[in-house]
Amino acid sequence: MARIVQKYGGTSVGDVDRIKNVAQRVLASRAGGDELVIVVSARSGVTNELLARAKALSPLPSERELDQLLAVGEQETIALTAIALHAIGVDAVSYTGAQAGIFTDKGYTKAKIKTINPKPIEKDLKAGRVVIVAGFQGIDEEGQITTLGRGGSDLTAIALAAALKADKCEIYTDVDGVYTADPRVVKTAQKLNEISYDEMLELASAGSKVMQSRSVEFAKKYGVIFEVRSSFNQNPGTLVKEEVAYMEKVVVRGVAVDKDQAKIVVSNIADKPGSAAKVFRALADANIIVDMIVQNVGQGGVAALTFTVPSADKAKAVASLGPVLKETGGEVTVQEQIAKLSVVGVGMKTHSGVAATVFQQLAEAGINLQLISTSEIKISVVIALDRADEGARLVHAAFGLGEAKPAVA
Amino acid sequence: MARIVQKYGGTSVGDVDRIKNVAQRVLASRAGGDELVIVVSARSGVTNELLARAKALSPLPSERELDQLLAVGEQETIALTAIALHAIGVDAVSYTGAQAGIFTDKGYTKAKIKTINPKPIEKDLKAGRVVIVAGFQGIDEEGQITTLGRGGSDLTAIALAAALKADKCEIYTDVDGVYTADPRVVKTAQKLNEISYDEMLELASAGSKVMQSRSVEFAKKYGVIFEVRSSFNQNPGTLVKEEVAYMEKVVVRGVAVDKDQAKIVVSNIADKPGSAAKVFRALADANIIVDMIVQNVGQGGVAALTFTVPSADKAKAVASLGPVLKETGGEVTVQEQIAKLSVVGVGMKTHSGVAATVFQQLAEAGINLQLISTSEIKISVVIALDRADEGARLVHAAFGLGEAKPAVA
Numbered sequence: 001m002a003r004i005v006q007k008y009g010g011t012s013v014g015d016v017d018r019i020k021n022v023a024q025r026v027l028a029s030r031a032g033g034d035e036l037v038i039v040v041s042a043r044s045g046v047t048n049e050l051l052a053r054a055k056a057l058s059p060l061p062s063e064r065e066l067d068q069l070l071a072v073g074e075q076e077t078i079a080l081t082a083i084a085l086h087a088i089g090v091d092a093v094s095y096t097g098a099q100a101g102i103f104t105d106k107g108y109t110k111a112k113i114k115t116i117n118p119k120p121i122e123k124d125l126k127a128g129r130v131v132i133v134a135g136f137q138g139i140d141e142e143g144q145i146t147t148l149g150r151g152g153s154d155l156t157a158i159a160l161a162a163a164l165k166a167d168k169c170e171i172y173t174d175v176d177g178v179y180t181a182d183p184r185v186v187k188t189a190q191k192l193n194e195i196s197y198d199e200m201l202e203l204a205s206a207g208s209k210v211m212q213s214r215s216v217e218f219a220k221k222y223g224v225i226f227e228v229r230s231s232f233n234q235n236p237g238t239l240v241k242e243e244v245a246y247m248e249k250v251v252v253r254g255v256a257v258d259k260d261q262a263k264i265v266v267s268n269i270a271d272k273p274g275s276a277a278k279v280f281r282a283l284a285d286a287n288i289i290v291d292m293i294v295q296n297v298g299q300g301g302v303a304a305l306t307f308t309v310p311s312a313d314k315a316k317a318v319a320s321l322g323p324v325l326k327e328t329g330g331e332v333t334v335q336e337q338i339a340k341l342s343v344v345g346v347g348m349k350t351h352s353g354v355a356a357t358v359f360q361q362l363a364e365a366g367i368n369l370q371l372i373s374t375s376e377i378k379i380s381v382v383i384a385l386d387r388a389d390e391g392a393r394l395v396h397a398a399f400g401l402g403e404a405k406p407a408v409a
Numbered sequence: 410m411a412r413i414v415q416k417y418g419g420t421s422v423g424d425v426d427r428i429k430n431v432a433q434r435v436l437a438s439r440a441g442g443d444e445l446v447i448v449v450s451a452r453s454g455v456t457n458e459l460l461a462r463a464k465a466l467s468p469l470p471s472e473r474e475l476d477q478l479l480a481v482g483e484q485e486t487i488a489l490t491a492i493a494l495h496a497i498g499v500d501a502v503s504y505t506g507a508q509a510g511i512f513t514d515k516g517y518t519k520a521k522i523k524t525i526n527p528k529p530i531e532k533d534l535k536a537g538r539v540v541i542v543a544g545f546q547g548i549d550e551e552g553q554i555t556t557l558g559r560g561g562s563d564l565t566a567i568a569l570a571a572a573l574k575a576d577k578c579e580i581y582t583d584v585d586g587v588y589t590a591d592p593r594v595v596k597t598a599q600k601l602n603e604i605s606y607d608e609m610l611e612l613a614s615a616g617s618k619v620m621q622s623r624s625v626e627f628a629k630k631y632g633v634i635f636e637v638r639s640s641f642n643q644n645p646g647t648l649v650k651e652e653v654a655y656m657e658k659v660v661v662r663g664v665a666v667d668k669d670q671a672k673i674v675v676s677n678i679a680d681k682p683g684s685a686a687k688v689f690r691a692l693a694d695a696n697i698i699v700d701m702i703v704q705n706v707g708q709g710g711v712a713a714l715t716f717t718v719p720s721a722d723k724a725k726a727v728a729s730l731g732p733v734l735k736e737t738g739g740e741v742t743v744q745e746q747i748a749k750l751s752v753v754g755v756g757m758k759t760h761s762g763v764a765a766t767v768f769q770q771l772a773e774a775g776i777n778l779q780l781i782s783t784s785e786i787k788i789s790v791v792i793a794l795d796r797a798d799e800g801a802r803l804v805h806a807a808f809g810l811g812e813a814k815p816a817v818a
Contacts, residue, residue: 016465053489056425058496065495068503069488072481079478080462086474087467094477098507099552143508 002167003035003125007135007157010044011174012231013077022231023084025172026130030090035125037164039135039157040081042073063108067137067147071097074134074153081132092130095121097137097145102156104138104146110287111138111146113155113218116163125164133160151212158215162222169224171211172231177238178203178210180401181255185389188402192253194239199253199344202378205291206342207258216240251354252345252399257388259339261291262314263370264307266321269330271303278324279305286320288313292340292373292380302329306371308340308382338370339388342380343395354399355379361394411576412444412534416544416566419453420583421640422486431640432493434581435539439499444534446573448544448566449490451482472517476546476556480506483543483562490541501539504530506546506554511565513547513555519696520547520555522564522627525572534573542569560621567624571631578633580620581640586647587612587619589810590664594798597811601662603648608662608753611787614700615751616667625649660763661754661808666797668748670700671723672779673716675730678739680712687733688714695729697722701749701782701789711739715780717749717791747779748797751789752804763808764788770803 006029008022022040030036050069054061061069078094085092101117121131135153138146148155154171161169178200181189195203197220204213210228219226219240229237269275276295283290288309296304309317318332325332341362348354358379362369367390371382383391396402415438417431431449439445459478463470470478487503494501510526530540544562547555557564563580570578587609590598604612606629613622619637628635628649638646678684685704692699697718705713718726727741734741750771757763767788771778776799780791792800805811 016462019466050485053425053485054492057428057489057493061492062495065488065491065503068505069485069492072484075481075484076459076462076478079474080466082474082477083463083470084466086471094474096477096554145505 001033001035003037003164004029005037005039005157005161005164005166005169006172007039007153007170008041008172008231009153009174010041010047012172013040013081014044016080019077019080019084022081023088023090025231026085027088027090030130036130037121037125037160037166038081038130038132039153039160040074040077040132041135041153042070042077046073046076064144067108067111067145070147071134071137071145074136078132078134085130085132090130091128092132093124094132094134096134097156098139098143100133100160102133102138102159104140104148106140106142106144106146107287108144108146110149111140113138113148113159116159118163121160121164151215154211154215155218158219158222158224158226161224161226162218166224169219169226170237171226171228173210173228174230174232175210175228176230176233176235177228178208178240179254181392181396182208182257185257186255186393186396186402189396190401190403192238193236194241195253196346197240197242198377199346200240202342202344202375203254203256206256206344206378206380207260207340208254208256251347252343252401254344255392255396255399255401256342256344257339257392258342259385259388260311261308261338261340261382262311263335263338263382264309264314264317265304265333265335266306266325266330267304267333268302269305269325270328271301275303275328276305278328279321282320282324283309283317286316288317288320292371292382294371294373308338308371311336337385338382339385340380340382341388341391341395342378343399344378346377348377348379357398358395361398362391365390365394367391410442410444412446412573413438414446414448414566414570414573414575414578415581416448416562416579417450417581417640418562418583419450419455421581422449422490423453425489428486428489428493431490431581432497432499434640435494436497436499439539445539446530446534446569446575447490447539447541448562448569449483449486449541450544450562451479451486455482455485473553476517476520476554479556480543480546480554483545487541487543494539494541499539500537501541502533503541503543505543506565507548507552509542509569511542511547511568513549513557515549515553515555516696517555519558520549522547522557522568525568527572530569530573560624563620563624564627567628567631567633567635570633570635571627575633578628578635579646580635580637582619582637583639583641584619584637585639585642585644586637587617587649588663590801590805591617591666594666595664595802595805595811598805599810599812601647602645603650604662605755606649606651607786608755609649611751611753611784612663612665615665615753615787615789616669616749617663617665660756661752661810663753664801664805664808664810665751665753666748666801667751668794668797669720670717670747670749670791671720672744672747672791673718673723673726674713674742674744675715675734675739676713676742677711678714678734679737680710684712684737685714687737688730691729691733692718692726695725697726697729701780701791703780703782717747717780720745746794747791748794749789749791750797750800750804751787752808753787755786757786757788766807767804770807771800774799774803776800
């Protein structure tokens with residue numbers, strides 16, 4: 001008997017019929033006698049509807065009230081899922097984040113899980129019940145409702161899998177697994193059977209929409225092996241774990257494009273120690289995740305800092321820099337219409353030719369590189385938004401990712 | 410400085426614009442420096458939408474899961490109302506039933522309030538915040554979400570007014586107050602400036618839709634004076650309290666029609682002590698509220714029991730009687746297409762002519778009386794559904810209720 005955590009995303013529970021479908025999948029999973037914990041998201045669209053109402057009332061709604069508001073989406077789904085399971089004879093009980101003992105810090109809209117009390121869920125599992133838990137939400141020590149931010153339901157599933165010492169965590173979504181590139185853009189993209197946490201992390205931070213980085217980081221930290229697969233078919237998905245077969249031979253695992261980035265340039269800033277620190281401290285204090293950073297060599301006592309932030313945060317980023325720039329001098333400009341193209345693979349660190357191949361492919365197509373950053377297993381470049389898909393196809397082909405097996409050096 | 414509890418029903422918070430309207434009313438109420446606690450319902454329609462989804466999944470959803478589901482309606486509204494208040498510069502904070510410390514028993518879908526911990530709300534009121542509380546919901550000792558059943562938001566408001574020792578409780582709805590009859594049916598109906606708890610109770614149990622009996626009972630028990638008024642205009646409403654001016658002179662305060670009743674006849678039941686008790690014990694155990702009861706004189710060792718129940722409970726009532734009738738013998742028949750017509754007034758107890766006037770008016774119009782029941786301050790008759798409105802108009806006119814002042818003996 002295994003203990004399995006399954007997570008179903010918003011599309012998988014999008015309406016009553018899809019919830020019935022999830023119930024059938026749970027029934028089938030349960031046939032083997034496994035203990036099941038089901039994490040569900042809000043029905044697709046619900047979170048955006050709630051947000052739209054909030055924004056219609058206030059341009060900048062209180063984050064505490066937003067969490068109070070958004071938590072209802074998942075609470076609806078857990079109850080409906082439990083009712084659907086009862087209807088087909090499965091004993092099941094729903095838990096809000098608070099009831100599941102998912103304690104977080106007070107970081108409204110972006111709360112971090114601190115602890116999970118596994119006892120109430122353990123008790124229901126031992127009584128033979130399927131336990132359905134609201135994703136995305138938790139509670140702080142004072143009983144305030146918090147939400148975990150984007151991709152929060154995946155995080156709930158993986159954190160529960162760790163707390164409950166589950167044998168497996170299955171992340172059901174609307175795609176079959178992790179691909180070498182976005183199949184809508186690169187027709188020849190292949191599904192990967194396995195991928196390492198680190199590669200998955202780099203793909204996530206590179207804009208692959210499959211999962212958010214924090215969930216993968218959490219899984220890596222606690223050694224939670226999880227599978228990304230589709231709730232709409234029975235195809236095997238992609239297994240994400242520490243060690244992956246053939247890992248050393250694989251140079252490039254996949255290509256990702258992130259179109260939700262904005263480039264911010266802080267120019268004419270005083271070129272002295274501490275200027276950059278002040279800029280990034282201000283951004284960090286505003287809870288803005290800065291991605292690629294480049295500092296130009298200072299000339300005439302001034303320097304320029306260039307970095308990317310999620311598009312949604314660009315106004316907040318500019319606002320947070322106001323006080324700093326009064327002190328250090330300098331101006332801020334925002335450049336949109338950009339995309340970040342990344343290639344990821346653990347084999348890359350020993351193969352210096354990867355960067356050269358990427359740059360050459362793009363240069364030959366006349367695609368200009370605005371920023372470059374590299375990690376041990378990733379190379380990212382910022383290019384014009386309208387060339388991004390083309391760039392992805394070129395690079396994907398150059399590393400032979402469209403073939404039946406991943407590129408081998 | 411007064412402390413006021415205001416309750417806004419589903420129509421008053423039906424969409425974003427109406428929530429803005431409520432926020433403006435709260436802002437105006439606050440201008441005098443009063444402490445304000447705002448209880449809100451779910452947006453109108455939301456509870457029915459949620460119920461429809463549950464019923465699409467299961468004909469008889471678990472009551473525990475229904476409460477988990479339905480509680481989201483009010484949770485959405487509290488957050489939106491807080492956001493609307495922030496937008497116009499009013500410091501406000503929202504509370505779910507659980508956060509407000511509204512503890513109930515475990516009677517899912519019909520829970521009863523046991524205690525309210527006023528401390529968290531008191532603290533926010535003292536800090537100058539408007540406190541917005543989700544109506545209709547509470548929490549049991551184990552942290553399970555419960556709902557209070559129909560009219561639960563009114564009950565939340567009145568219970569909070571009692572727990573917080575509020576100076577006043579205002580129930581905002583989509584009508585101007587309590588009328589001598591339903592103005593949609595009886596065009597000459599007049600708004601009452603005041604009404605006693607007892608009269609209001611009888612009107613409520615007689616089917617007047619303004620408020621549920623339990624809220625009025627609670628108000629009477631704790632001496633909470635409340636005003637029923639409209640959130641769509643500035644008209645004064647109807648004050649509900651223990652003592653009402655001119656009370657002794659008023660024979661009949663109002664006329665009510667309840668069309669949501671079904672008549673159940675249990676015939677050929679063994680005419681011996683205990684038969685009726687068994688029937689009504691079974692109904693009580695199924696949490697069904699039985700209204701008018703008539704027992705026919707037994708003939709040939711068998712008797713007939715006739716009573717009315719809310720239409721929604723008729724199937725449950727019949728099902729609950731199954732085991733009893735196996736024991737006592739007898740058959741059940743359900744008669745729909747009936748209505749209960751009631752006249753209410755504290756002056757009635759000293760004026761025996763009231764019943765005669767009611768019966769005569771209906772007889773002259775050829776309206777047959779199927780059941781009759783009376784209390785100290787109410788006379789109710791069951792008549793055919795399709796004659797109910799006509800009957801109401803006749804009786805309303807007979808007591809002179811359409812005139813500018815209530816009928817005086």
